[in-house]
Amino acid sequence: MELFDNMMLGFTTALSWSSLLACLIGVTLGTFIGVLPGVGALAGISLLMPLTFNQSPTDAIVMLAGIYYGSIYGGSTAAILLNLPGSVTSAVTCFDGYPMAQNGQAGKALAMTTLASFIGGCFSIVLMMAFAPPLVAVAQSFGSPEYFSMTILGLLAASTLSQGSPVKGIAMVVLGLIVGLVGTDIQSGVARFTFGQRELLDGISLVVLAMGLFGVSEILINFTSLQQATSRQKVDTSWKAMWPTRREWRSTSGSMARGSVIGAVIGILPGAGAAISAFIAYSVEKRVSKTPERFGKGAIEGLAASETANNSAAQAAFIPTMSLGIPGSATMALLLGALLIHGVQPGPLVIQTNPDLFWGLIASFWIGNLLLLILNLPMIGIWVRMLMIPYHILYPCILFFICLGAFSARNNPVDIFLVILFGLVGYGMKLLQLPAAPLLLGLVLGPMAEEHFRRALLLSRGDASVFVTEPISAALLGAAAIIVAMSIRASLRKRRQVKAARQAA
Amino acid sequence: MKRIVTLAAGAALALGAGAASAQDYPTKPVTWIVPYTPGGITDTRSRLIAEEFGKALGQNVVVENKPGAGGTLGLEYVARAEPDGYTVVYGTLGTLAAAPSLYKDLRYDPVADFAPIHMMAESPNTLIAYHERPYNTPAELVEYAKEHPGEVTVGLAGIGTGTHLASELFANATGVELLQVPYQGSAPMLNDLIAGRLDIAFDYAVSTLGHVQSGSVKVLGVTSEERLDLFPDAMTMKEAGIPDATTGSWSGLFAPAGTPQERIDILTEAFDAAMKSEPVVAAMQKVQSLPMDMDGEEMGNFVASEKERWTKIIQAAGIEPQ
Numbered sequence: 001m002e003l004f005d006n007m008m009l010g011f012t013t014a015l016s017w018s019s020l021l022a023c024l025i026g027v028t029l030g031t032f033i034g035v036l037p038g039v040g041a042l043a044g045i046s047l048l049m050p051l052t053f054n055q056s057p058t059d060a061i062v063m064l065a066g067i068y069y070g071s072i073y074g075g076s077t078a079a080i081l082l083n084l085p086g087s088v089t090s091a092v093t094c095f096d097g098y099p100m101a102q103n104g105q106a107g108k109a110l111a112m113t114t115l116a117s118f119i120g121g122c123f124s125i126v127l128m129m130a131f132a133p134p135l136v137a138v139a140q141s142f143g144s145p146e147y148f149s150m151t152i153l154g155l156l157a158a159s160t161l162s163q164g165s166p167v168k169g170i171a172m173v174v175l176g177l178i179v180g181l182v183g184t185d186i187q188s189g190v191a192r193f194t195f196g197q198r199e200l201l202d203g204i205s206l207v208v209l210a211m212g213l214f215g216v217s218e219i220l221i222n223f224t225s226l227q228q229a230t231s232r233q234k235v236d237t238s239w240k241a242m243w244p245t246r247r248e249w250r251s252t253s254g255s256m257a258r259g260s261v262i263g264a265v266i267g268i269l270p271g272a273g274a275a276i277s278a279f280i281a282y283s284v285e286k287r288v289s290k291t292p293e294r295f296g297k298g299a300i301e302g303l304a305a306s307e308t309a310n311n312s313a314a315q316a317a318f319i320p321t322m323s324l325g326i327p328g329s330a331t332m333a334l335l336l337g338a339l340l341i342h343g344v345q346p347g348p349l350v351i352q353t354n355p356d357l358f359w360g361l362i363a364s365f366w367i368g369n370l371l372l373l374i375l376n377l378p379m380i381g382i383w384v385r386m387l388m389i390p391y392h393i394l395y396p397c398i399l400f401f402i403c404l405g406a407f408s409a410r411n412n413p414v415d416i417f418l419v420i421l422f423g424l425v426g427y428g429m430k431l432l433q434l435p436a437a438p439l440l441l442g443l444v445l446g447p448m449a450e451e452h453f454r455r456a457l458l459l460s461r462g463d464a465s466v467f468v469t470e471p472i473s474a475a476l477l478g479a480a481a482i483i484v485a486m487s488i489r490a491s492l493r494k495r496r497q498v499k500a501a502r503q504a505a
Numbered sequence: 506m507k508r509i510v511t512l513a514a515g516a517a518l519a520l521g522a523g524a525a526s527a528q529d530y531p532t533k534p535v536t537w538i539v540p541y542t543p544g545g546i547t548d549t550r551s552r553l554i555a556e557e558f559g560k561a562l563g564q565n566v567v568v569e570n571k572p573g574a575g576g577t578l579g580l581e582y583v584a585r586a587e588p589d590g591y592t593v594v595y596g597t598l599g600t601l602a603a604a605p606s607l608y609k610d611l612r613y614d615p616v617a618d619f620a621p622i623h624m625m626a627e628s629p630n631t632l633i634a635y636h637e638r639p640y641n642t643p644a645e646l647v648e649y650a651k652e653h654p655g656e657v658t659v660g661l662a663g664i665g666t667g668t669h670l671a672s673e674l675f676a677n678a679t680g681v682e683l684l685q686v687p688y689q690g691s692a693p694m695l696n697d698l699i700a701g702r703l704d705i706a707f708d709y710a711v712s713t714l715g716h717v718q719s720g721s722v723k724v725l726g727v728t729s730e731e732r733l734d735l736f737p738d739a740m741t742m743k744e745a746g747i748p749d750a751t752t753g754s755w756s757g758l759f760a761p762a763g764t765p766q767e768r769i770d771i772l773t774e775a776f777d778a779a780m781k782s783e784p785v786v787a788a789m790q791k792v793q794s795l796p797m798d799m800d801g802e803e804m805g806n807f808v809a810s811e812k813e814r815w816t817k818i819i820q821a822a823g824i825e826p827q
Contacts, residue, residue, distance in 0.1 A: 042542070046548065046552075046570070053553065144702075184827070186664070186687055186688070187687050188664070189607075189664030189665060190825075190827060196610070198573070198577070198578060199578065201574040201575075320696075324699070325715045326692045334548075337548070340791065340792055341549050341550075341553060343791050345715045410542075410572055412573060451689065458684070459702060
């Protein structure tokens, strides 16, 4: 009955008044931070961290964690309503969330997001409570060969992200890989494609690229056709219009289940993170769907899968952070820093030395997710009304926030120019009907693939067989091979059908 | 702006420096540039000290992150900032001593462009190894590495970082050949080390501690002058017969060169008080940083000598400036 004991301990800690208050403040602030484009959890947590210096370690970490997953949730709101991915994780939310909003289903998309996030979060929490220690062992068995094989699988899955011409999709993945080369080479320290600009030494920020390609280009497109659309359609904010229908529940239940599992599995790997899990969950969903052509045009299944996955991963990411002391992202590193300041040494012993903190944090996730649900369902109507603001008022405000968000990440004006440059690129891509999603994934996975490929070979002294002799890596590569084989078979069959049809005619 | 500063400085002189400048300065919040991303121990520590610093100064001290290019972008920004005493920066071994030989087109001079305020702390490195490796001291490691040249893998938390420099220094001092495996930050490096995919690494006491407690990693030695309280059994490099491998990442607070001396003095005094305040002392203890009580000319000379020292080491290691 270890699970039960752990849960009891967790909830007694998390249900104390101070922890509840910390949790409430955290998720509320996090939601608002997430809604502001570009102002991510990292900036939010670092700004609010000094507030926690006087709290107990448990309350401090509960509040900071609340800001983190609250902002991931809030990021989806801006993505759905304005096509503005406020964080990396919500880039995938844009794919189907924004088309839904354009079809007048903004309320439904937001409600679905709220519910899907809650379900994804809950799944991950149960998993953590039951299997935290064995999961840590799995996470630790991932070395460079495994990470490399996973990125290959992800890149192949990305080929399904594009709509229409596969050639255009592949071209965009490659472009993303090239953009990912910009910056300092990790292995040698050599500056690549920085053109002497020291500001580019750290590479191109994914958030800046996503805000430019999605948000700024959207505004540019609308500017060029301003006459016909001075204000948007009336939106229905009645409960009935927003709540998913029974048919939608049925069609998304499988998506949410798959999204939860994918999110939890990828979330526990340090260094993989919530963004990749959303990408992969979305690709899987498109693969298994009977109507993949609806994806990218407002498919509620795609939205549900990516939302459950990113929330599930966001919570699961705490497993390696807390129990290994290995932060999976900059935000997690910040949380670790906060723990150290409070005198808690993260590491494999944290579950034994600070059980109230560990289980209290996990229980607080559940409470925090419930709070998000209660807070946000009534808020949806208010968010959706934002769409009724006329364009000539709304767009300058959004542009202002985009620039602010781009600047705030590094306090560097170069990022403002970059976001505008990518906006122009995105505008050109829309005119040429080139998909932006594969480009983003190329940028996410490309640098990872390169880093791990080279490190794996370095550690194996140049022996490339490590990729197939390591069992996990071999399995991942096997799955990638199956995807390729399936695609070839599908295209061959299509060609045969066309041939047969032609012969019959 | 410059004229106002001159006027203010002139007025301060006319009225008798001490009393007048105490009233004239600081009259608005002081910005503390941290040239790294929020998060990590540097940023957290700065925010904690900033609070006490502000109390001693009688004005808020606002921490602003200006990360990029190994911290050098933030230093560049401050080197060009108005020298009015309202902008200060967190300078380190990496940005002030090593950067000139790591970056080709650095737009600041570590010695000429900054006025030293007060040193902050020194964080000694730990030399750690996967627990199953056959060596237990720095000397045993050297012996093993000499018998197996190029076979021992050493993790680097990034090219040009303090831990990279420490490992170059170690290799330089002992003449052993190690296979360097670079990572993006110390987290993924430690992950490979505790799983045994990597042999050794240079790290910091604070991040090493948890893994040592769990038994997956052992400390072979420390690079500080004296043994660390946390790892009393780990010998210093000096004890191990490798005195040239003694090092530690240091940090200090700097203002742009040309900041009026009265203002520097006020900042120095307030920072000294902050460093001796109870919360800062306690936090330093927790993260195993050794506070450095050094300011003024002594601090300027220290920075200049460190720059010279590391220029030689980096050139000897054959690292090309980028």
